[in-house]
Amino acid sequence: MGKLLTFSLLVAALAVLLGERIINLRRITLASRELVQNHLPNCVPIKGLVYGSEDITILPNGRALISTGLKDPMLPSFSDGPGKIFSIDLEDPRIKPVELRIARNFDVDSFNPHGISTFIDQSDDTIYLFVVNHPEGRSQVEIFRFIEEDNTLEHVKTITHELLYSVNDIVAVGVESFYATNDHYFRREPLRSLEPLLGLAWCSLVFHAPGDVRVVSEGYGSANGINTSPDQRHVYAMDILGHSVRVLERREDNSLISMKSVDVGSLCDNIEVEPRTGDLWLGCHPNGWKLFNHDPHDPAGSEVIRIQNILSELPLVSQVYADDGSVLIGSSVAAPYGGKLLIGSVFHKALCCDLSQEI
Numbered sequence: 001m002g003k004l005l006t007f008s009l010l011v012a013a014l015a016v017l018l019g020e021r022i023i024n025l026r027r028i029t030l031a032s033r034e035l036v037q038n039h040l041p042n043c044v045p046i047k048g049l050v051y052g053s054e055d056i057t058i059l060p061n062g063r064a065l066i067s068t069g070l071k072d073p074m075l076p077s078f079s080d081g082p083g084k085i086f087s088i089d090l091e092d093p094r095i096k097p098v099e100l101r102i103a104r105n106f107d108v109d110s111f112n113p114h115g116i117s118t119f120i121d122q123s124d125d126t127i128y129l130f131v132v133n134h135p136e137g138r139s140q141v142e143i144f145r146f147i148e149e150d151n152t153l154e155h156v157k158t159i160t161h162e163l164l165y166s167v168n169d170i171v172a173v174g175v176e177s178f179y180a181t182n183d184h185y186f187r188r189e190p191l192r193s194l195e196p197l198l199g200l201a202w203c204s205l206v207f208h209a210p211g212d213v214r215v216v217s218e219g220y221g222s223a224n225g226i227n228t229s230p231d232q233r234h235v236y237a238m239d240i241l242g243h244s245v246r247v248l249e250r251r252e253d254n255s256l257i258s259m260k261s262v263d264v265g266s267l268c269d270n271i272e273v274e275p276r277t278g279d280l281w282l283g284c285h286p287n288g289w290k291l292f293n294h295d296p297h298d299p300a301g302s303e304v305i306r307i308q309n310i311l312s313e314l315p316l317v318s319q320v321y322a323d324d325g326s327v328l329i330g331s332s333v334a335a336p337y338g339g340k341l342l343i344g345s346v347f348h349k350a351l352c353c354d355l356s357q358e359i
Helices: 002-028 191-198 288-293
Strands: 055-058 063-068 084-089 101-103 113-121 126-133 140-147 152-159 167-172 178-182 203-209 212-220 223-228 234-239 244-250 256-263 267-273 280-285 302-308 316-323 331-337 340-345 351-354
Touching: 002 191, 055 113, 055 267, 055 331, 055 340, 063 113, 063 340, 084 113, 113 223, 126 152, 126 167, 140 167, 178 223, 178 234, 203 223, 212 234, 212 244, 212 256, 223 267, 234 256, 234 267, 280 340, 302 331, 302 340, 316 331, 316 340
Parallel strands: 101 152, 113 167, 167 223, 267 331
Antiparallel strands: 055 063, 063 084, 113 126, 126 140, 140 152, 167 178, 178 203, 203 212, 223 234, 234 244, 244 256, 267 280, 280 302, 280 331, 302 316, 331 340, 340 351
8 A cells, every 4th residue: 555655646746747847848938929920021932942941141242041951850841852052142132042052072962951150261262151960860060162153062071079969050260160059968869859848958059170179158958049249259159948148258269258148038049140230130939839849720930039239238139020920930040131131940931021121
């Protein structure tokens, strides 16, 4: 009788613990949040981008580079083919995506691009594109030369390291140097899937340079988007489950010192930085519960948040765009250029919106 009572109490305690963890998971994924539509004028789908546009970065001349076709086991994917990189000339009013051809010896069949970043070598104006790649579920970083006149990517190098095991996004700071985010602490299932349920904040940022690879920041619920200030003196990193952007000061030895955290009120994904103003533009998931459950009859919405004066004592956080999923599902990035705003998504379409009345 005593053993039965002990067992019953144990089951009851586990049920209570599980219930509390599920309630907490619904809280951090903003499961009860409902959006009020806040559309921008003249938002149109970008033809040809229908299998996601998870990350977008824009070169100074208005050339946008876009990673598409991400396959993540936790999220839907509607393409059977490999991922691709597209380019759009934003100085051309047609907003026409062009698929970039990948030259040299590179396994395009297993290409699964995630976060991207560019670096321009000032000594010869070579443009390098860094791509987080997940072939067969692994994490590695590909470095390409972008040959703009030929719409070609030349593969330069593949980087792997034991500290780069669950990479989500990347920001390049040199020809072979970058900061990267790990969005999980554990390397294998089922522990990876349990991290949000358990409320663990064990994820990290990693600095990589030839001969120097180290963890430079820790304590993230899930480290996601990353970028730098225009002068590269500060690093901005998204804690998607913490609903906040971490602001870190970059030291000469590339270590990072935490300065503050800015609440954004949403599960924001990638970070783009406007070069002239230093404003942060965030593609966000206003309801992460809906995103991961993916009910076509009750789709996840999209949100774009802008942060102005982030280094000041009173940053201004404002919502620029919001949709309940009827137009765009699962926005992951927002990139402004010349009065236009490109909004990408994890597995849905991409939009080009008119920002001329907003900025």
